[in-house]
Structure formats: structure tokens, C-alpha cells
Amino acid sequence: MTSDVFRIGGDLEVRRLGFGAMHLPADPGPGRENALAVARRAVELGVTLIDTAYMYGGGGNEELLAEALHPYPKDLLVTTKIGLERSGPAGEWELDGRPEMLRGQVDNALRRLRVERIELLQLHRIDPKTPLADQVGALRELREAGKIGRIGLSEVTVDELRQAQRVAPIASVQNRYNLLDREHEPVLAACEEDGIAFLPWRTVAWGKSGADAEVAAVAAELDATPTQIALAWLLGHSPVMLPIPGTARIAHLEENVAAAGIELSEAQRERLDGLAERAA
Template sequence: MKTLSEFKSTFLLGGDLEINRMGYGAMRIAGPQLFGMPENPQNSIDVLQRAVELGVNFIDTADQYGPFYSEQLIAEALHPYRENIIIGTKGGLVRFGPWADINNDASPQHLQDALDGSLRRLKLEKIDLYQLHRIDPKVPAQISFEFLANAQHQGKIRHIGLSEVSIEEIKHAQQFFKVVSVQNRYSVLDRKWEEVLEYCKSEGIAFIPWFPIGGGMTPMTEKLQQLADHKEVSMHQLALSWLLHHADNILLIPGTSNVAHLEENLKATEIVLDESDLQILDSLTA
């Protein structure tokens, strides 16, 4: 029988930061459509503090969640940070309304403003993990990469990651700095980036799935629900558990603005999947 206990529960990010593989994504603590302050900021603060109480030590956010409010709430809830708390944030997008109204901007000037703003809002002198939110098609990637490498040299960033990238783009970035994480859309029902996951595994790079629950593919979702019912767990818990089993370099960042939902997500680490379970789940791919 293959169980989670046979897999590593932590991942060594960049060779020096030990991360619990079940983290927390702070995208949803902002207001509706990720815009503005939430109606009840205390709910967001409660979720962040409860996550840390339950052993989460990796929190993922971005300057454009809110925009800015997610980072502010993290600092309000957790600063001064415990010694082992690792905050990852992102820059390279700009928005003026709901999430659909968003544009790339990975120019050095914008990245400078974004990085300095994140440092200020998070009340940090150095960000443990700073990820380029998107490669900007209007800006040569080399220019964005050079800025990040210089910011790391200046001591503002400990480690650098990328989001929504191909293997070729990772290799390009590796010419300028050590890539320690890649954040691409991925789930048991959506494995478009499987080759990127495998490349990251071979390179010792953390792979951080966004939209880790998946969805939208009804026949496969029904099979996932059937197995979840059989194991007496939720479909979301089962999808998260599969990710933990699937590759040891996967870090999970399920997001929620509800404490009960947070606790449910974290219980995914307790689910035992045997070989027959894994065969069923592995087959649920388009």
C-alpha cells in the first residue's frame, strides 16, 4: 500500500528553507473578485492565524491580490513573523478593477515599484520567495530576469520563482538566477504542465499548482466524486491528497477565507491512498 507517510511532508526550497508541503494561498482573503478589502477583514486574519497554528509555514500571495490588501492582511495577522514562516509573493501584473481587468507589466520600473511595495506592506527587509507573476510579452524576458537577479544581489529577495512558464522559459531564466519554484495551473483533472512538473522535479525545483482542485470536466469530476464518497472524504480533499502523492516537489497552496474550509483542506494530509486509488486518480486526465 502506498501512503502519504512514505512521501516527504516537507520540501527544502532553494536548499535552505524547509517548507511544509501543505501551505496556504492568500488570494481569496481579498474582496469579491479579488478586488478591494474583504467585507470582514477579521475573517481573513482569523484564517491566516489558524493556518499557522495548524502548522502551515508557507503562505503564497501577490501584490495584485486586492490589489495590495492580501499582503497588508498577512502582515496585520502575522507580523512579527515566527522564525520559520516563509512568505512568497509575486509581481509583474497590474490591474485597475476586477481580476479580468489585468495586464502584464514586467518592466524593470514596474517590478521595482512592485517589489518595494511588497516589502513595505509585508513589513519585510527581504522576501523569501519572489515570483515573476507572468513573463511580459511586451518586455524581453532577459530584461525582467536581469532585474530580478540584481534585486537578489541587493538582498531584497532570497529566492526567485516563476509562474505560468514552459521548460524553455525556465531554462532561459536559469541563465540569470537559480529558479527555485514554478507556479503553473495543475490538478488531478488538468495536467497540461506535466512535462514542466517532471522537469522541475529533476532540477529540484518546487512546483506550486494554482487551481489545484481543477474542475469543469464533468465525466472525470463524477469519477473523482465517486472515489471521494467511497473513501468518505470530500472531492477537494481527495484532489489535494493526490497532488501530495503524485510528486514530492509539489507544494500545495489551497486558498479560502473560511476557517472551517481551511481545516478541511489541511486534513487532506491524513488521507491514505492505496495503489488502486492511485490508479483510478492517475487515469483522470484529459
């Protein structure tokens, strides 16, 4: 049985099943009140890793989490992402990894989250217009200045991860990955090799896993939902896996968190392991 906790960067302990805040609406109104309740319920259920980003509402998601949870519980990690900025007449999001932009975005994230240090700061995407070493180097300098504790990357290849590691220690990688989509298996293997946390997003294939007969069959055998089976499979697939399923509904949140208590048999896991080839 694998551990239900992981130490990011070797020292920052979190429960492996986290929460992605992307779907929480930050605009005023009933939706916001519900979003505040969902964030608070996540912590009540024992979640200690919450993922957000500047891109989620232009910082509004970060402010929402601060309103819901600040002062934060001692064991709670709120990790955010930077590296995109609005530009053009329509305000489209574009990659921007210039060091001066990253420094400004970190300062703004610190203010919105109401903290003096972000314990895990992730680069949302690598900007191809800016040398990778400059982008990671800026984050290294911010870490040395005490504004961030650990550096993470998102949507990277093995080669990009290795390049970044030559500039600074990398504590986490956040790539798209789920039961039916394992394109980034080589990146996961590289993370396992170096003890790097792997935070898969789109953890349940946006509901597609529930339409698979094999997943539905295993769910029925364990009196669980297909979503829970998809999350349980992720947790058992690798000890560095830290899924961050997101939702704006408390009932769905509770369903997700309960997946941490589901144990797949070896035979069930073997049946699920073969699904990626069929889905390709």
C-alpha cells in the same frame, strides 16, 4: 511515503501543503475580520507556506497578511508575486515586466509585508513586451542586493523556465495544475529534474473534481471529501509538489489541511491517474 516537507531552493524548509490567500477579502468590515481569522488559523494548523500577490487587491492582500501575522513565526514563508500593474482609465491589470517597474514593486511589497527581505519572490507572468532575460535579470540584481532570497516564476513553459535558468537560479514555478488538468505535466517534470518547487494553483479544479464519479468513489472509500482526495493525489503525485489551495472559510481551510494526512492506496492512485485523459 513521500516527505511532508520540501526545501525550496535547497534550503528553505516548508510543509508541502500550503495556503493560497487570494480569496481573502482585504476591504474593511466583517469580511476582513474573518479573513484575518482564516490567516491566523492557517498558521495554527501548521501551515508554513502562504502565497499572495500584488494583484490580489492591489497590495491589500499583502497588508492583510501582515496585519494578521506580523511579526511572522520563524518558520513561516509568505511568498508574493509581482509583474502586473494597473493601467488605463478603468484600471485594468496588465503585464509589466520592465526592470524599473519590478524594482519598485518589490520595494512596495517589502513595505506592505513589513519585512526587509522577501524569501521567495515570484514573477506573476512573463511580460512578452520585455526581454525575459531583463525581467529575470532584475530579480537577480534584487537578490544580490539582499531584497529577495529566491526567485520563482508563474505560468511558464519548459522553454521559458530553461531561458530563465540561464540568467539566475529558479527556486519555484507556479502553474495551473490539478487532478483533472495536467497540461503542465512537462513543466512539472522539468521541476522534478532540477529539484524546483512546483506550486500548483487551481488545485481542485474549482469544484469539478467533486462531480467526478471516480473521485467521489475514492472519497467515500476513505471517508474523505472529493477536495481532500484531489489534494492528497497532488501530494503523492510528485515530491516537488507544493499545493496552495485557497479559501475564505475556516471550515474549508481545516478540511484542506487535513488532506495531508490521507494516504491513497496504489490501486486508488491508479484509478485517479487515468482521469486527466477522460477530462481532456
